[in-house]
Amino acid sequence: MVSFFKTKYESILNRIFPSGFYPTRPFNLNEVHMDDLIKKAAEDLAAAGKVTALTGAGISTESGIPPFRGKGGLWERFDPMEIAHIDAFMKDPAKVWNILVKEMKAIVDTATPNDGHKGLAKLEAMGKLKTVITQNIDGLHQAAGNTDVIEFHGTFAWQRCMDCSRKYETREVDISKIPPLCICGGILRPDAVFFGEMIPQDALWRSRQIASDCDLMLVVGTSAVVQPAALMPVIAKESGAKVVEINPERTPLTDEISDYLIMGEAGDVMNRIVAELEKISPPAALETPRTQS
Numbered sequence: 425m426v427s428f429f430k431t432k433y434e435s436i437l438n439r440i441f442p443s444g445f446y447p448t449r450p451f452n453l454n455e456v457h458m459d460d461l462i463k464k465a466a467e468d469l470a471a472a473g474k475v476t477a478l479t480g481a482g483i484s485t486e487s488g489i490p491p492f493r494g495k496g497g498l499w500e501r502f503d504p505m506e507i508a509h510i511d512a513f514m515k516d517p518a519k520v521w522n523i524l525v526k527e528m529k530a531i532v533d534t535a536t537p538n539d540g541h542k543g544l545a546k547l548e549a550m551g552k553l554k555t556v557i558t559q560n561i562d563g564l565h566q567a568a569g570n571t572d573v574i575e576f577h578g579t580f581a582w583q584r585c586m587d588c589s590r591k592y593e594t595r596e597v598d599i600s601k602i603p604p605l606c607i608c609g610g611i612l613r614p615d616a617v618f619f620g621e622m623i624p625q626d627a628l629w630r631s632r633q634i635a636s637d638c639d640l641m642l643v644v645g646t647s648a649v650v651q652p653a654a655l656m657p658v659i660a661k662e663s664g665a666k667v668v669e670i671n672p673e674r675t676p677l678t679d680e681i682s683d684y685l686i687m688g689e690a691g692d693v694m695n696r697i698v699a700e701l702e703k704i705s706p707p708a709a710l711e712t713p714r715t716q717s
């Protein structure tokens with residue numbers, strides 16, 4: 425649809441305004457299209473009462489944290505079943521620590537929120553968004569200011585003893601000896617969900633509840649291939665909510681579950697949506713009575 429219109433449109437433009445004749449030709453159709461979608465997303469947000477967001481690794485790439493899949497993804501370099509499955513950790517915790525945990529620690533310890541995270545925090549401050557359901561274990565939504573973040577895959581901010589379950593803040597863990605040990609002698613592991621493990625029950629239950637109760641779900645930076653997280657937009661859709669995707673690439677949700685996809689980077693897109701929302705509904709007018717559970 426877009427490419428037909430673009431060529432048709434461009435050829436008319438070229439005939440009317442040969443580029444030499446009208447240097448600042450106003451339109452790049454993708455831009456026009458993106459602008460329309462940004463406006464639409466802001467209007468949909470302004471009209472929505474209960475907004476939630478599902479996020480994935482894509483929202484943290486602009487903070488220097490690599491995604492898992494696609495170009496430059498961790499799983500391009502490592503086999504996830506070799507270093508991110510609970511059986512692999514049980515078999516050789518030192519190997520998983522040396523490859524995955526040390527690398528993640530170095531990145532997550534220094535990462536800071538980007539405009540994508542900050543945009544969602546602004547939506548909360550504007551009284552529009554209440555809960556962020558994140559697959560990320562980097563804690564950047566909380567660092568950006570979101571106060572209700574469901575860590576669907578746990579967190580990397582803490583390490584947990586495999587024997588006594590005592591927790592240690594990752595920043596404090598001395599990794600000169602691998603795998604690091606608890607004072608009880610047990611091995612420490614990230615307080616995150618490895619492949620082959622269950623999603624924390626409260627996180628799963630609350631996420632399903634919020635997905636079925638929201639009237640707009642922003643789906644930001646996820647390839648939507650890992651279950652059960654990728655089920656949340658489906659639950660939202662089935663419950664009558666609008667599903668708006670933000671991702672530079674299409675996903676299995678696009679055209680199937682999501683109402684529309686804004687093909688762009690989370691930082692830029694969130695900045696533009698918030699700016700548009702502030703234009704159409706100045707902050708004071710935005711406060712809607714909270715009914716969400």
Ligand code: APR
Pocket residue numbers: 479480481482483485486491492493494497559560577644645646647648649650670671672673675688689690691
């Ligand atoms: N802004 C928005 N989206 C982006 C950006 C960006 N700047 N950069 C990349 N993306 C998109 C990619 O196009 C891709 O669709 O983010 C998505 C990242 O996908 P994955 O790497 O598969 O991450 P995610 O969906 O979070 O993976 C789910 O899989 O490996 C497990 O436990 C891990 O939580 C993770 C889960």
